[in-house]
Amino acid sequence: MTQATHSTTAATALTCKECGAEYELKATHVCEYCFGPLEVSYDYSQLQRTVTRQTIEAGPNSIWRYRPFLPVQTDNYIDVGTGMTPLLQANRLARRLGLKRLFIKNDAVNMPTLSFKDRVVSVALSRARELGFSTVSCASTGNLANSTAAIAAHAGLDCCVFIPADLEAGKVLGTLIYSPTVMAVQGNYDQVNRLCCEVANTHGWGFVNINLRPYYSEGSKTLGYEVAEQLGWQLPDHIVAPLASGSLFSKIYKGFQEFIKVGLVDEKAVRFSGAQADGCSPIAQAFAEGRDFINPVKPNTIAKSIAIGNPADGVYALEIARKTNGNIASVSDAEIIDGIKLLAETEGIFTETAGGTTIAVLKKLVEAGKIDPDETTVAYITGNGLKTQEAVQGYIGEPLTIEPKLDSFERAWERAQTLDRLEWQQVLV
Ligand SMILES: *Cc1c(COP(=O)(O)O)cnc(C)c1O
Numbered sequence: 187m188t189q190a191t192h193s194t195t196a197a198t199a200l201t202c203k204e205c206g207a208e209y210e211l212k213a214t215h216v217c218e219y220c221f222g223p224l225e226v227s228y229d230y231s232q233l234q235r236t237v238t239r240q241t242i243e244a245g246p247n248s249i250w251r252y253r254p255f256l257p258v259q260t261d262n263y264i265d266v267g268t269g270m271t272p273l274l275q276a277n278r279l280a281r282r283l284g285l286k287r288l289f290i291k292n293d294a295v296n297m298p299t300l301s302f303k304d305r306v307v308s309v310a311l312s313r314a315r316e317l318g319f320s321t322v323s324c325a326s327t328g329n330l331a332n333s334t335a336a337i338a339a340h341a342g343l344d345c346c347v348f349i350p351a352d353l354e355a356g357k358v359l360g361t362l363i364y365s366p367t368v369m370a371v372q373g374n375y376d377q378v379n380r381l382c383c384e385v386a387n388t389h390g391w392g393f394v395n396i397n398l399r400p401y402y403s404e405g406s407k408t409l410g411y412e413v414a415e416q417l418g419w420q421l422p423d424h425i426v427a428p429l430a431s432g433s434l435f436s437k438i439y440k441g442f443q444e445f446i447k448v449g450l451v452d453e454k455a456v457r458f459s460g461a462q463a464d465g466c467s468p469i470a471q472a473f474a475e476g477r478d479f480i481n482p483v484k485p486n487t488i489a490k491s492i493a494i495g496n497p498a499d500g501v502y503a504l505e506i507a508r509k510t511n512g513n514i515a516s517v518s519d520a521e522i523i524d525g526i527k528l529l530a531e532t533e534g535i536f537t538e539t540a541g542g543t544t545i546a547v548l549k550k551l552v553e554a555g556k557i558d559p560d561e562t563t564v565a566y567i568t569g570n571g572l573k574t575q576e577a578v579q580g581y582i583g584e585p586l587t588i589e590p591k592l593d594s595f596e597r598a599w600e601r602a603q604t605l606d607r608l609e610w611q612q613v614l615v
């Protein structure tokens with residue numbers, strides 16, 4: 187879809203995050219001199235001159251309204267309606283937790299595959315097509331495979347994705363339906379990723395989170411932009427987001443900083459807090475121990491979508507949490523399930539395990555006095571609960587089975603009133 191709204195991208199180069207060496211905007215992700223990760227840099231004076239709140243508001247109702255901030259050159263970008271998900275004021279959850287102004291950024295309903303990964307893949311595959319790749323791929327914890335397969339199908343690209351063999355059924359089915367080639371690797375995500383690095387070297391494919399990673403990761407900035415725009419062109423006081431590789435977290439930060447730099451929002455010191463599962467918490471552990479390096483771990487948690495034991499952007503996430511006076515905490519699998527249920531019961535949002543992790547950490551930080559009740563807080567819900575049904579199976583009760591007769595209903599209803607909620611859900615009438 188072509189948009190004749192506003193200017194083109196202000197992306198100028200790939201820059202090494204460690205030594206500052208510059209590279210052309212090609213399919214490469216590691217610095218040749220110091221092996222640091224490469225990141226897209228922009229001409230901010232061009233952005234200052236050409237982008238206003240009005241030009242953005244006049245753009246498409248998708249991440250492409252922020253196109254000058256995204257590293258895609260041609261008008262031929264892939265717009266499948268990704269982004270502009272609801273920012274919901276969560277009053278009932280806020281009251282339960284003891285907060286005054288809480289918002290949920292609801293990427294459980296992002297398009298087309300119901301997770302925030304549609305943002306990063308829309309950008310990565312748009313760039314992949316520009317760079318001439320005909321086959322695209324990824325190393326995935328589940329959602330990325332869904333997204334890559336779906337958007338590749340839409341764009342007419344060949345697709346081969348790699349996942350750990352033990353993923354949830356909904357994530358596997360939600361990839362297979364688009365007819366890519368799916369490699370279920372007998373190993374954890376970190377082993378899948380290592381294999382993919384080798385395949386990337388031998389096959390010349392565009393791996394969205396390997397050789398296209400600098401473009402892919404920029405897509406997460408839109409989670410920062412949208413929250414700023416949806417709050418009426420203001421930044422929140424505190425955000426809580428899940429951490430897998432740490433990329434999403436770091437790019438929300440970059441997004442806020444860019445909006446300040448370009449003058450779209452007033453400067454504000456936003457606090458950044460991160461959420462991990464106890465069963466895979468290398469970043470939370472480093473935070474707790476005051477380390478500035480990550481010790482890789484072997485994941486063992488129901489929060490599979492964020493189970494990365496050796497997080498590529500872990501040190502950057504640590505740095506951001508520390509310098510913004512935020513926190514990084516982890517929670518048990520039982521707390522994750524409670525977090526999923528709490529969000530569902532209070533706000534009508536069914537999230538997956540990553541979202542349960544975020545809500546459980548939000549609760550923990552409030553209880554520990556690490557989020558002030560007066561802070562405007564945004565919790566990022568990044569995926570949909572229908573894809574990880576196994577996680578809550580057995581913890582949500584059962585329907586009351588009745589005969590198609592009024593008296594059968596009346597008896598069941600009466601019992602439902604007398605038993606407490608948890609109990610009656612278990613009862614078969
Ligand atoms: C991938 C993923 C994340 C985190 O991604 P990173 O950028 O690697 O930290 C969070 N939530 C969900 C649901 C995901 O699929």
Ligand SMILES: [Zn+2]
Pocket residue numbers: 202203204205206207217218219220221222
């Ligand atoms: Zn370098």
